[in-house]
Amino acid sequence: SPLLSVKDENGDYSLNQQAAYIPNPVSLLEISDQTTKERFLATPFVEIKPINELTLKASFGIDRNYQRREVYMPKTTLYGEKADGRADIGQYDRSDYLLELTANYAKRLGDHNLNALVGYSFQRFTSKYLNAGNQGFLTDAFLFNNLGAGTYEKPWVGSSASKSEMASFFGRVNYDYQSKYLLSFVLRRDGYSKLAKDNRWGVFPGVSTGWVFSKEKFASEWADIISFGKLRASFGLNGNVNKDFVGNYTVQGAYAGSKYNGNAYFLLNNLPNPYLKWEKSRTFEIGLDLGFLANRINANLTYYNRLTSDKYANITIPSTSGVSSFTSNNGKFQNQGFEFELAFKVIDSKDWKWNLNWNGALNKNKVVALPDNGLERNRQNAFQVYTGRQLEDGSYEKAWVGGYQEGQRPGDLYMFVAEGIYRSEDEIPGGLIDLSSGNNGSSNRPLYGGEEGYNKLTANQKANSLRIQPGDVKWKDVNGDGIIDDKDITPTGFSNVPRFAFSSNLSFGYKGFEISALLTGSAQGTFNMNGYLITPFAQGNGTPLSYMNGRWTPERHAAGKHITFPRMSVNMANSQNNQNNAFWFRSTDHIKLKNVEVAYTFRNARWMRKAHIGSIRVFVNANNLCTWGGKDLIDGIDPELVQDGSTSEGIIYPLTRVYNFGFNIQF
Numbered sequence: 001s002p003l004l005s006v007k008d009e010n011g012d013y014s015l016n017q018q019a020a021y022i023p024n025p026v027s028l029l030e031i032s033d034q035t036t037k038e039r040f041l042a043t044p045f046v047e048i049k050p051i052n053e054l055t056l057k058a059s060f061g062i063d064r065n066y067q068r069r070e071v072y073m074p075k076t077t078l079y080g081e082k083a084d085g086r087a088d089i090g091q092y093d094r095s096d097y098l099l100e101l102t103a104n105y106a107k108r109l110g111d112h113n114l115n116a117l118v119g120y121s122f123q124r125f126t127s128k129y130l131n132a133g134n135q136g137f138l139t140d141a142f143l144f145n146n147l148g149a150g151t152y153e154k155p156w157v158g159s160s161a162s163k164s165e166m167a168s169f170f171g172r173v174n175y176d177y178q179s180k181y182l183l184s185f186v187l188r189r190d191g192y193s194k195l196a197k198d199n200r201w202g203v204f205p206g207v208s209t210g211w212v213f214s215k216e217k218f219a220s221e222w223a224d225i226i227s228f229g230k231l232r233a234s235f236g237l238n239g240n241v242n243k244d245f246v247g248n249y250t251v252q253g254a255y256a257g258s259k260y261n262g263n264a265y266f267l268l269n270n271l272p273n274p275y276l277k278w279e280k281s282r283t284f285e286i287g288l289d290l291g292f293l294a295n296r297i298n299a300n301l302t303y304y305n306r307l308t309s310d311k312y313a314n315i316t317i318p319s320t321s322g323v324s325s326f327t328s329n330n331g332k333f334q335n336q337g338f339e340f341e342l343a344f345k346v347i348d349s350k351d352w353k354w355n356l357n358w359n360g361a362l363n364k365n366k367v368v369a370l371p372d373n374g375l376e377r378n379r380q381n382a383f384q385v386y387t388g389r390q391l392e393d394g395s396y397e398k399a400w401v402g403g404y405q406e407g408q409r410p411g412d413l414y415m416f417v418a419e420g421i422y423r424s425e426d427e428i429p430g431g432l433i434d435l436s437s438g439n440n441g442s443s444n445r446p447l448y449g450g451e452e453g454y455n456k457l458t459a460n461q462k463a464n465s466l467r468i469q470p471g472d473v474k475w476k477d478v479n480g481d482g483i484i485d486d487k488d489i490t491p492t493g494f495s496n497v498p499r500f501a502f503s504s505n506l507s508f509g510y511k512g513f514e515i516s517a518l519l520t521g522s523a524q525g526t527f528n529m530n531g532y533l534i535t536p537f538a539q540g541n542g543t544p545l546s547y548m549n550g551r552w553t554p555e556r557h558a559a560g561k562h563i564t565f566p567r568m569s570v571n572m573a574n575s576q577n578n579q580n581n582a583f584w585f586r587s588t589d590h591i592k593l594k595n596v597e598v599a600y601t602f603r604n605a606r607w608m609r610k611a612h613i614g615s616i617r618v619f620v621n622a623n624n625l626c627t628w629g630g631k632d633l634i635d636g637i638d639p640e641l642v643q644d645g646s647t648s649e650g651i652i653y654p655l656t657r658v659y660n661f662g663f664n665i666q667f
Contacts, residue, residue: 024078028077031072032072033070033071038066038067041062041063042062057104058100059101087142092128094125096125102119117171122166132156133155134149167190167191172186178215183207187206192357199276206234211230227290227295229288230288231288251273279329281309282307287303297344302340303338304340337363338363343357344357357504358503358505361500364499366408370405376400377407379400379406380407383401418582428525469558492585499524502520516597524589527586544558550563602618616665619660620659625657
């Protein structure tokens with residue numbers, strides 16, 4: 001950095017004194033971090049045919065995954081210095097065993113075709129984990145190879161083990177007449193050990209039918225145009241045990257051990273729910289598959305309507321119970337939408353190939369029913385907001401919004417609306433006060449505008465208040481009473497889940513040469529710039545260049561610069577610009593060039609024939625090349641990852657761009 005050298009005059013790694021708890025990134029290179037991974041996969045099977053129409057098959061599978069990680073933080077690093085050197089070792093062993101037995105009977109009688117299958121499957125999941133660590137080492141020389149050399153009074157050790165099992169009995173019957181009229185029945189009975197005995201098993205039937213109308217006589221009249229046509233429909237029940245809600249101790253509850261004043265004790269930290277049962281989805285689908293011009297153009301169109309009952313949810317309960325929530329089956333939710341897939345063989349000749357595929361989906365959700373709790377629409381976790389309408393008695397109308405409510409769409413976001421940024425003192429309304437919970441990021445310190453606003457506060461509020469300053473975000477006063485409070489939040493139209501997603505694959509070939517590209521994207525989705533993304537406006541660290549170039553400063557305001565971000569602060573206690581609100585919600589609408597591959601296939605060369613080589617395909621590809629988005633897209637933020645929320649890549653760290661080179665040889 002031009003402002004801070006890597007090391008100081010004593011040879012130690014430099015620290016930013018305004019954020020001294022953050023280590024020097026160069027020092028992290030001295031951490032010893034080794035991971036060993038071993039994985040064994042095998043899927044042997046035995047198949048016999050006692051008669052021509054009957055096939056008996058036994059399949060076995062094993063997926064053994066072992067991993068060991070060893071880390072040592074030397075005293076030259078910030079965290080290592082505080083611990084006098086710290087070593088950690090962790091290892092886990094996970095296994096997945098599968099047994100599947102099936103009997104398949106296939107028989108054709110003239111134009112009639114019958115295929116029937118029955119089977120049984122059993123799957124066992126086991127996991128063991130062990131970790132240990134110590135600190136206070138006299139030397140860094142041992143790294144993580146001698147934990148006993150640490151001098152810490154309470155070296156740590158931990159272990160865990162788990163086992164779960166799934167079993168299924170299933171059957172399927174397929175019938176078709178002249179490959180034109182199709183009918184299929186399926187029935188499953190699934191059991192899962194993580195559910196209580198009385199609710200462990202579920203039965204899930206399904207039926208589907210199809211009509212290939214392009215094989216009818218009347219279709220011959222337009223066979224040159226419509227080369228294939230199929231109408232299909234299905235209805236069925238599926239079961240799900242969501243691992244994000246149902247863990248090893250969800251049904252029976254769990255206790256945690258700790259110590260107080262030298263005495264060991266246990267406390268309940270997970271309420272049991274022995275009544276938890278399968279989440280069930282009843283799905284109706286109808287679709288149309290079409291092929292045009294000798295199947296050079298293909299289209300698959302599907303409408304679906306899914307009703308999920310006994311959906312898993314973490315229900316909030318009073319904290320006086322000792323826990324904040326417990327897992328339960330929670331009502332019915334509807335999800336319906338439309339999916340399409342289009343494929344074009346633009347050029348399909350001996351030497352030239354040009355293909356284009358495009359698929360997308362639209363969907364919408366609705367809460368259908370919730371457990372009866374005596375409240376309007378059986379609302380859960382809802383809150384009141386101002387509607388903006390003043391009543392005859394002078395009060396302001398309020399409405400219950402948010403959370404789960406029957407007849408409403410889940411996931412809609414309500415929050416304080418930002419109307420811009422105060423660019424000067426003249427724009428701050430005199431007399432405005434902010435008494436909202438958290439006070440829009442100011443750590444529960446009341447905010448006021450000018451002397452008039454200060455005089456509205458009580459003596460206690462004045463002692464802990466903050467003045468609204470130029471460069472702060474301007475919050476909307478929905479009911480116009482001069483007070484920003486918790487009921488001034490409004491519907492934003494934002495949703496965490498994009499309502500439209502698509503992908504497109506393009507490929508071009510000439511003889512042995514190939515080039516292909518994958519484009520993906522989404523629309524009408526948002527992400528919350530929380531956590532690391534708004535830290536610069538509360539503590540002044542981790543600041544992307546785009547923030548610096550768009551932030552409010554007196555100099556930038558005086559120069560008439562374009563202001564896109566509020567002022568920054570090096571002290572969270574004196575900031576009110578890092579609240580979760582509409583200002584920090586940004587669109588994830590984007591198109592991404594996700595993959596490009598170029599390849600060439602060698603065939604029929606003389607030396608290849610001598611070596612008995614059929615073909616050699618040489619390729620190079622690149623992933624995550626570039627992303628295009630709207631004005632809300634911030635440099636370095638990957639919209640696909642932030643809307644997923646499962647990784648810090650693309651948020652804290654730049655998105656990894658990967659290049660691969662390889663070849664395939666066929667003999």
